[in-house]
Amino acid sequence: MSVELKTEADIAGMRVAGRLASELLDFLTPMIATGITTKDIDRAAHDYMVGVQKTVPATLNYAPPGHSPYPASLCTSVNHVVCHGIPGEKKLKDGDIINVDVTVIKDGYHGDTSRMFFIGKPSIQARRLVEVTYEAMWRAIRVVRPGAHLGDIGATIQKFAEGHGFSIVREFCGHGIGSRFHEDPQVLHYGRAGTGLKLQPGMIFTIEPMINAGRPGIRGLADGWTIVTADHSLSAQWEHTVLVTPTGYEVLTQSAGTPPPPPENA
Ligand code: MF3
Ligand code: CO
Ligand code: CO
DSSP states (O other): OOOOOOOHHHHHHHHHHHHHHHHHHHHHGGGOSTTOBHHHHHHHHHHIIIIIIOOEETTTTOOOTTOOOOOSSSEEEETTEEEOOOOOSOBOOTTOEEEEEEEEEETTEEEEEEEEEEOSSOOHHHHHHHHHHHHHHHHHHTTOSTTOBHHHHHHHHHHHHHHTTOEEOOSOOEEEOSSSSSEEEEEOSSOOTTOSOBOOTTOEEEEOOEEESSOSOEEEOTTSSOEEETTOOOEEEOBEEEEEOSSSEEEOSOOTTOOOOOOTTO
16 A cells, blocks of 8 residues: 655645535535435536536546446435435435535546535434534544554544444545545544554545444445445435644635534533
C-alpha cells in the first residue's frame, strides 16, 4: 500500500473540489422532497456540475475492474439501499430516508461527500439511525491527527454504532482520494485502536460509515451497482473528505449548508 502525501498545491486543489462537492449538495437540498424522483435529482446535479460549477461528475461512466460503467452523476440510496443506488423513476415518499453521494472533479482533483435527508417525517428508528451514523462519522473525524492509527477511526465508529444496537457494513470503506477517485489507504469503519497505518500530515481520505439498523449483511442487485441490506433493514451513510494537518484534521467537504457537527462532549 502506498499512501500519497499531498503537496501544498494538491491540498489547495482538494479544498476547492471538496467545497464544490458540498455546495452541490447545498444546491440539491431544497428539491429533495416528497414526489420528486431520484432521476430528477441526478439531472439537476449533472446540469449544475457541468453548467454552473464546470466540474466533472466523477461517478458518470466510472468503471472499476469487474463493474459496468456507473450510469449516473451521483448515487441515491433510499431506505434499505446501503450505497451506490442508481437514480431512477421512483418517487420519494413521506417517511423515506435517502443518502445522496456526490463526487466532483475540479482541475483534476476529487471532492467526495454525502449526506442523509429525511423525506417528510421519519420514524423514530430512522431518525436515530441517521443521527447515530452522523455522530459516528464525526467522532471518527475527531480522532484524525498525525500519529493516530487508521484502526482508531474504525474502532471509534464500531464502538459508537454497535453501542447503539446498530451494525456496520464491512464490505465498503473510506478511501484515499486526490487526483484519483479511490486511492490507498482503505479506511475501514470497524477495527482495533492502535492498529493499522499511522496517519501523517498531508494524507487525504474519506470517512463514510454505512450503518444498518438490522444485521450487517448486504446483497448486490442485478443492475451491478445497487447494494441493499440482506435483511431489508434501513441503512444510513454520511461522508466527508478529510485532510490530516500538522495538528489534527481539516474537513475539506464543507460549505454554507453543511449540517453542524454534533456537540463534542456528548
Ligand atoms: N461516491 C462513492 C464513494 O464514496 C463512490 C460511488 S462510485 C459509483 O466512494 F460508481 F457508484 F458512483
Ligand atoms: Co467515498
Ligand atoms: Co462518496
